[in-house]
Amino acid sequence: MLPYIKRIITTWPEVNNGFTFRDFIKSKHAGLALLQFYITLHPASGNCEEWTSRIVGGQVAINGSTVLEPDHVLRVGDVVSYTRRPWREPPSPSYVDVLYEDDDVVALCKPAGLQVLPAAMLHQRTVLTLLQHHYGNPPGTRACVAVAPVHRLGRGTSGLLLCARTTHARQRLTELMSGKTAAAAAAAAAATAGTEARGLIYRSLVQGIVAEDEGRVDVPIGPVQYPGVDGGLFAATPGGKPAASIWRVLERRPGGGRSRQAVEILTGRPHQIRIHMAAMGHPLVGDPLYGIGGLPRVCRTLGPARGSMSPFLDLLGCPDLLRGEREGIVTSSWHAATPTILTPVLQQQHRRHHSASINVTWTPHTV
Secondary structure, eight states: OOSSSEEEEOOOOSSOOOEEEEEEOOGGGTTOBHHHHHHHHOGGGOOHHHHHHHHHTTOEEETTEEOOOTTOBOOTTOEEEEEEOOOOOOOOOOEEEEEEEOSSEEEEEEOTTOBSSOBTTBSSSBHHHHHHHHHOOOTTOOOSSSOEESSOOOTTOOEEEEEESSHHHHHHHHHHHHTOSHHHHHHHHHOOTTSOOOSEEEEEEEESOOOSSEEEEEOOEEEEOOTTOTTOEEEEOTTSBOOEEEEEEEEEETTTTEEEEEEEESSOOTTHHHHHHHHTTOOBTTOSSBOTTSSBGGGTSSSOOOSOOOOOOOEEEBOOTTTTSOTTOEEEEEEEEOOGGGSOHHHHHTTOOOEEEEEEEEOOOOO
16 A cells, blocks of 8 residues: 555756746935846845846836846835746655645655755745646635745655645644643743654754753744845744754664664744754754754865765654644644655564654634
8 A cells, every 4th residue: 555645746847937036125225226226136146247247138128117227226015026937846756655645734755855945046846836737726616826835844854744725724733733822832941851742843864873862942043144145044043933852762883883862942032943953063964055053064174075966864743733722623733754764673674664644623614
């Protein structure tokens, strides 16, 4: 029996359809020349010569009308659009496996290497594109928009991904998975290693032999400057937002100098597991970016890490999302096979695999 009910698969085109990036001019940017605006706000996307070429080449518009003058003065309320011509996106998996679907929810298993939402160089080769092409937004349905994810998994992360098909599902699942309630915030603040799981849980493989059996990491996460990236990258930094993770060692592998862990994130900061494990001195195996201390390696070397991206080996699970909502609820449990490298060594030898799961006590919307 297949571990999924169906596979959504496509063939990615050699190049995408291009993309239009929009900026909304606020008072602090009013009075700037168009060229100055771009080289000031988006220096990582091009130098003065490159932005000039794009403007005079007709790739920039203001309020829907093409502007060819680099010295055009911007005003408050202007909508400035830059249309990037089609480009070749990085190689990516072209499928997702559907574990469960109904009129409200779709549960997927995402492979490592596939982007969830458009960003940076990946605007077409994403989970969102696969979902929109497969499900669309048929006339007469009550779908709010084409089915879309309600949370994210990093590109290098494999595992379960919940998607909503209705406004009701999206609002409820987003609220529950982000923990945006007073009770959730209080529980996260008080949680310690060994307490009942309340947040998202991942399995990961880290470098080194972790001495303690379990623990908690409280390291703020925020943006730091990073060459070639507008706005910088998220990393461990004292000026960042509070971030908390609880970890537990599942297995130590002395022969390979690695430890397999379960990590529960109590907050939802970008790259939280990668940063927190690196901050505690045990970066994830295969992570080309974050080194010991939780900073991007480029901050300590002459350039970015070289070589292709390897899977970060995180796999999602979480406790019951709607536990105790009300009477008449239906519980669903969805499972995704754990990557071989994240299963216990003994089970690898016997070719048995664990699975990660999301258990959802879900009340379908019947309106």
